[in-house]
Amino acid sequence: MSFSSQRAPWETQRFFQNMKFATLGLLEPHLFHHSHTTLQESWELTPQGPKVHVYQDNNESFWMVCDEIGALGFSVHHHQLQLLRAPTVSPARFRFVMLHNWLPLVYNAWGYQVFHASAVCHLETQRVFVFFGDSGAGKSTLAYALGEQEGWQQLSDDAFAVRAEQGRLQPVPLPALSRLRSPSAAFFQSPTYGTTLMEWPSASLELACFCQLSPSEQLSQPFEIVPMDKIQAYLKLLSQAFVFDLEQPQTSQSLLHNALQLVGQHSFDKLLYVQDFGHFPQWLTTLKEHLLQRDESKVTVR
Secondary structure (H helix, E strand, O other), X not given: OEEEOXXXXXXXXXXXXXXXXXXOEEOOHHHHHOOOEEEEEEEEOOOOOOEEEEEEEOOOEEEEEEOOOEEEEEEOOOOEEEEEEOOOXXXXXXXXXXXXXXXXXXXXXXXXXXXXXXXXXXXXXXXXXXXXXXXXXXHHHHHHHHHOOOOEEEEEOOOEEEEEEOOEEEEEOOOOOOEOOHXXXXXXXXXXXXOOOOOOOOOOOEEEEEEEEEEOOOOOOOEEEEEOOHHHHHHHHHHOEEOOOOOOHHHHHHHHHHXXXXXXXXXXXEEEEOOOOOOHHHHHHHHHHHHHHHHHHHHHHO
């Protein structure tokens, strides 16, 4: 199956929503060893997991290939996608890997800045709050919980994209499914994996503030919210970026510039908390109030 659009984010959202995986072609690994294809690099899909190989052909199109999962082909210049599923992998697993692991890298190759982060929107103000941090820090859990609150909506689970528009970086829809680790899924009595893509409000959204999640066992209280030092925020944000090809000078320059712009234009806080669901309802309420107050003061200053 292939897809092409000049309005990549919104059209890609519909494309993945309406996919019929039974009609996808199946992967033939030997296809990517033809002489017209050049191997660029390889990495492990998960630690000690199957390898992903990146190929580039003579037309400057790329393929990300994992024999155990499938392949995603795309063109940098024409916003085209081609998908091939490995015969041994389930359609659900294939879809998850495409959305969770590979599509963020494609978006970066298309010129969007993508970070390892979750995000929610406060519907009344149309403002977006972004949560970033290391794997297992609670980004998915917090975004899911806020998205279930009245007046809030979850926008992303593990990858959040922005683009430059009129001198500011604006949120961009990136197709995503909700994903909760087993303890969180049990707490919310929710499936571990969502089956429907997250929806975005039709209104134009603006970034509000960023919050780094940092579990800690050293706190004397269940949670604490503190402002982040700008340099600390900048370095941490850089470490959370999805980058398709860091060897390209333009890619590196764009990442450094965009991260600096985000830190300069938006508030950054650190949320230190004890990983205990017994305290979760209390600090979720406090966090909602803090986010809205923090955003209101930032808007007033501007």
